[in-house]
Amino acid sequence: MTEAIVEVRGIGKTYDNGVEALRDVNLSFPKGQLSTLLGPSGCGKTTLLKIIAGLIPRNAGEVLVKGKPVDGPGPERAFVFQDFALLPWADVLRNVAFGLELRGTPRPQREEVARKYIAEVGLKGFEHRHPAQLSGGMRQRVGLARALTVDADIILMDEPFSSVDEQTRRKFQEDLLDLLRHHQKTVIFVTHSIEEAAYLSDQIALLSPRPGTVSRIVKPDVDRKKAPDEIRRDRGYLDTVDEIWGMLRQYV
Amino acid sequence: MKTLLSLVVWAVLWELAGRLKISTIVPPFSAVIEAAIEIAPTEKFGKAAIITLRSFGLGMLFALLIGIPLGIVMARVKGVGRLLGMWVNIFVSAPISALVPILMAVIGIGETTVVVTVFLFAVFVITLDTQVGITHADRSLVEMARSFGASRAQLYTKVLVLSALPEILAGVRLGAIRGVKGVVIGQLLVAIIGVGELFEVYSNNFLMEEFWALVTIVFLFAFAISEAIAALERRVEYYAASR
Numbered sequence: 078m079t080e081a082i083v084e085v086r087g088i089g090k091t092y093d094n095g096v097e098a099l100r101d102v103n104l105s106f107p108k109g110q111l112s113t114l115l116g117p118s119g120c121g122k123t124t125l126l127k128i129i130a131g132l133i134p135r136n137a138g139e140v141l142v143k144g145k146p147v148d149g150p151g152p153e154r155a156f157v158f159q160d161f162a163l164l165p166w167a168d169v170l171r172n173v174a175f176g177l178e179l180r181g182t183p184r185p186q187r188e189e190v191a192r193k194y195i196a197e198v199g200l201k202g203f204e205h206r207h208p209a210q211l212s213g214g215m216r217q218r219v220g221l222a223r224a225l226t227v228d229a230d231i232i233l234m235d236e237p238f239s240s241v242d243e244q245t246r247r248k249f250q251e252d253l254l255d256l257l258r259h260h261q262k263t264v265i266f267v268t269h270s271i272e273e274a275a276y277l278s279d280q281i282a283l284l285s286p287r288p289g290t291v292s293r294i295v296k297p298d299v300d301r302k303k304a305p306d307e308i309r310r311d312r313g314y315l316d317t318v319d320e321i322w323g324m325l326r327q328y329v
Numbered sequence: 330m331k332t333l334l335s336l337v338v339w340a341v342l343w344e345l346a347g348r349l350k351i352s353t354i355v356p357p358f359s360a361v362i363e364a365a366i367e368i369a370p371t372e373k374f375g376k377a378a379i380i381t382l383r384s385f386g387l388g389m390l391f392a393l394l395i396g397i398p399l400g401i402v403m404a405r406v407k408g409v410g411r412l413l414g415m416w417v418n419i420f421v422s423a424p425i426s427a428l429v430p431i432l433m434a435v436i437g438i439g440e441t442t443v444v445v446t447v448f449l450f451a452v453f454v455i456t457l458d459t460q461v462g463i464t465h466a467d468r469s470l471v472e473m474a475r476s477f478g479a480s481r482a483q484l485y486t487k488v489l490v491l492s493a494l495p496e497i498l499a500g501v502r503l504g505a506i507r508g509v510k511g512v513v514i515g516q517l518l519v520a521i522i523g524v525g526e527l528f529e530v531y532s533n534n535f536l537m538e539e540f541w542a543l544v545t546i547v548f549l550f551a552f553a554i555s556e557a558i559a560a561l562e563r564r565v566e567y568y569a570a571s572r
Contacts, residue, residue: 132472150476162473166491166565176477179487227477 081105082143082263083129083231089137090124098124100288102138106231110279111257111264115271117325121289122267123159123235129265130156130233142231152180155224157234161216163208169195170204172219176227187226194222197256214245221253225260232257234266238273250277251305271325275299275317276308283324293324356538365542373527380523384440385512388447392504396452397497400459401485410460417460421453425511429518440522443515450511451504458500462493494565502558509551 088102098121106112114122127133129140131149139146142153150156155176163172170188171178173195177187195204198218208216217237224232238246254277257264268274274281275297285292298313308314340358347357368374403410403417429446436442466489474488490497516525524543531540 127472130476132476150478152478154476156473156476158469158473160469162467162469164470164488164491166494179474179477179479179483223477 079107079109082108083265084141085125085129085138086141087138088125088128088135088140090121090128090133090135097288099128099135100290102284102289102291104282104291104294106263106265107280108263109261111254111266111277112280112282113266113268113274113278114282114284115268115274115321115325116284116289117286118269120284120286122269122284125284125289126233126235126265126267130154132156152227153229154231154233155227155229157217157220157224157232157237159236159239161208161213161220161240163216163219165208168205168207169200169211169219172208173222173226176223180227190226191222194225195219197225198222199252212245214241214249217241217249221256225256225262229262231263231265234264236267236269238268238270246273247305253277254301271318271321275314275321281317281321283321295321354537356541360538361541361545364538365545368539368542369546377523377527380440381512381516381525384443384515384523385447385508388444388511389451389505389508391444391448392451392455392508393501395448396455396500396504397459400456400497400500401463401489403456403460404463405489414460417453417456420449421457425449426514426518429515433519438519438521442519443512443522443525446515447508447511450514451508454507455497455500455504458496458503459493462496462500463489465496466492495562498558498562498565502555502562505554505558506551509547509554513547 083106085102085104088099090099091097102125114125116122128135131147131151164175170191174187174191177190192204195201198221200215200218238249241249266277278297281295281297282291283293283295295317297317299308299311303311343358346355403413428449432442432445436445470488470492471484474484513524516523517528519525524547527543531543
């Protein structure tokens with residue numbers, strides 16, 4: 078068992094309008110692995126991710142990062158947003174370097190780092206385009222590059238592919254796996270797609286809705302050394318998808 | 330091109346109306362242009378223009394310095410927004426001209442009154458548009474900046490204000506147009522300074538060519554300012570297109 082880099086204990090969240098989004102959520106996220114929060118809409122998975130990110134306050138419980146309780150955003154965690162959250166007035170280079178800009182890294186250094194990651198996500202040559210000139214898939218690559226640039230150990234991704242078309246999504250998933258393994262990142266990933274979760278994850282936490290709580294933890298038995306197309310035909314992959322669907326169908 | 334054509338058509342119609350002597354208050358357009366060329370280099374006009382531009386500039390400066398920060402505070406601090414929102418909305422649609430006589434009584438008959446008039450004409454629409462812009466600033470951009478550790482100051486300078494820039498500029502443009510009205514109305518009512526004094530002199534002595542020449546110059550000035558800000562707005566709109 079790998080050590081946990083992020084732990085949540087007894088997390089509870091009730092919104093101002095009285096809706097209880099999360100109740101007594103306990104989870105640990107192993108270092109260097111990709112964990113998915115999976116569940117139907119309204120199960121509080123994005124809320125949980127944003128609590129881990131320190132972006133919204135919780136009503137109960139605690140979040141431990143590397144063993145220390147945290148109460149807000151921190152440099153060891155970087156967020157990739159569902160709607161990309163790119164500055165429309167800034168070009169790709171400035172957007173990718175924005176995390177470092179906020180930290181006060183001098184311009185030449187931060188742009189050098191940004192250029193490196195722009196190339197890694199496959200956007201070389203687009204440094205001076207603006208977000209409005211990019212497709213959805215390219216915009217999300219900018220969002221990913223921005224998260225990688227700040228060199229956080231933990232990357233939090235909130236349904237990053239939901240506004241991206243299916244072909245782009247598959248390619249992006251494959252690239253994402255390569256990149257993350259290469260950089261030894263711990264990833265916490267929110268999705269409502271069972272296939273996506275089974276394809277990407279080392280660990281899947283299934284959340285049941287209203288109030289959201291962890292109902293099962295599944296560890297897909299998928300051989301990741303295989304080629305992407307083979308994984309999608311892999312026994313372990315297909316069994317995981319069936320198993321999860323069997324558990325989730327009761328909530329739908 | 331279309332604008333130019335439309336201007337030519339109106340100039341020709343005006344010229345005809347003047348030549349036909351429909352009314353003594355409408356001289357031919359060519360005579361007005363002649364008068365404009367004649368009065369523009371005079372010392373009297375120069376002085377009036379400088380005083381007027383100074384009042385306008387000062388009034389607008391205060392309107393920007395107070396209007397934009399006030400709008401930001403109203404958008405970000407709920408209590409302040411609720412407290413002042415109603416008043417700003419009332420004053421944005423209120424006929425400010427009616428207040429000028431009171432200002433004259435309180436502040437006196439002079440340039441200060443005109444500056445305050447320009448300020449009052451311009452400030453409320455700037456505040457209101459800034460508030461709208463900041464309120465509607467992309468929430469996920471704010472969240473993004475926070476997640477990457479933005480300080481409070483960075484959040485404002487690097488995200489909120491830029492995100493609201495299209496609305497703020499729209500407010501500034503409307504404010505500047507109102508400010509031109511404010512400076513003319515202020516000077517007319519005070520009646521002894523700047524362009525307002527010239528207007529009084531020309532209309533009392535029935536110098537219609539000069540009167541219309543002055544009107545045309547003021548119109549052109551307002552139009553030029555509005556177009557300059559609009560050009561800036563279009564640049565910003567382009568970058569904000571993906572919002």
